[in-house]
Amino acid sequence: xxxxxxISIHSLMAQDTQTITKQMLHAIExxxxxxxxxxxxxxxxxxxxxxxxxxxxxxxxLQIYLFSHYPQDGAExxxxxxxxxxxxxxxxxGFPYFNIWMxxxxxxxxxxxxxxxxxxxxxxxxxxxxxxxxxxPNFIEYKGKENFEGKSCFKLEMNADRFTYKTYTLKESLSTxxxxxxxxxxxxxxxxxxxxxxxxxxxxxxxxxxPTAYAQRVVLYLDQNTYLPVxxxxxxxxxxxxxxxxxxxxxxxxxxxxxxTSSYSEYGx
Numbered sequence: 001x002x003x004x005x006x007i008s009i010h011s012l013m014a015q016d017t018q019t020i021t022k023q024m025l026h027a028i029e030x031x032x033x034x035x036x037x038x039x040x041x042x043x044x045x046x047x048x049x050x051x052x053x054x055x056x057x058x059x060x061x062l063q064i065y066l067f068s069h070y071p072q073d074g075a076e077x078x079x080x081x082x083x084x085x086x087x088x089x090x091x092x093x094g095f096p097y098f099n100i101w102m103x104x105x106x107x108x109x110x111x112x113x114x115x116x117x118x119x120x121x122x123x124x125x126x127x128x129x130x131x132x133x134x135x136x137p138n139f140i141e142y143k144g145k146e147n148f149e150g151k152s153c154f155k156l157e158m159n160a161d162r163f164t165y166k167t168y169t170l171k172e173s174l175s176t177x178x179x180x181x182x183x184x185x186x187x188x189x190x191x192x193x194x195x196x197x198x199x200x201x202x203x204x205x206x207x208x209x210x211p212t213a214y215a216q217r218v219v220l221y222l223d224q225n226t227y228l229p230v231x232x233x234x235x236x237x238x239x240x241x242x243x244x245x246x247x248x249x250x251x252x253x254x255x256x257x258x259x260x261t262s263s264y265s266e267y268g269x
Contacts, residue, residue: 017142027227041243114188148221148231156220160213
């Protein structure tokens with residue numbers, strides 16, 4: 001009887017894993033417009049660097065307004081795919097005291113950030129989950145309900161078996177962003193492992209050590225109402241390298257027609 005009970009519990013947990021994972025992916029795909037405040041901790045040179053931003057986001061077509069609370073207090077960024085030559089407009093709220101236009105991949109925009117601004121939100125995570133589910137349907141596991149930053153959430157855990165690094169030789173000139181996007185792995189882990197400082201293209205024939213998975217362990221905390229992953233903790237063989245907390249999440253807000261323009265009255269551009 002005990003054996004049958006254990007089998008039954010494992011079966012139910014497997015069903016919950018599939019159901020909750022599907023609902024999370026559906027929520028990310030269907031909720032196109034949102035606002036949130038995000039706290040992040042990202043590892044640089046062995047130390048975690050903290051930041052906090054408030055974001056307005058339309059995923060398709062991609063439009064982003066970002067307000068920095070720290071470390072660049074009061075700075076604003078506006079990005080609209082297909083507009084302004086695909087450049088972001090930046091109000092630095094300080095020197096040089098005027099607006100700047102930059103590509104999202106410009107080294108000055110990328111410096112001190114694991115991700116380009118166009119990756120903000122939940123879509124990058126969803127792509128990583130879907131890619132891994134294709135090759136290993138059992139890599140994700142529902143762990144029940146657990147508190148994250150004082151809020152009860154559904155907890156999902158993903159573990160990459162035999163996480164390691166392998167040699168990869170560039171067959172064409174690519175940036176670390178290009179490699180990470182093509183392979184579905186972490187750009188930061190590539191940069192960190194190979195001590196890369198440039199955000200530009202690397203030469204054809206360059207040999208790199210790249211991770212075999214995006215992370216060794218990923219823990220997600222899903223809001224029980226929206227099923228969006230409001231807590232995300234990513235680890236490699238050295239420990240946590242990314243930690244994200246999404247707060248004040250508002251799904252499908254009523255954006256004003258000019259809310260993604262630099263002339264919007266509440267912005268400082």
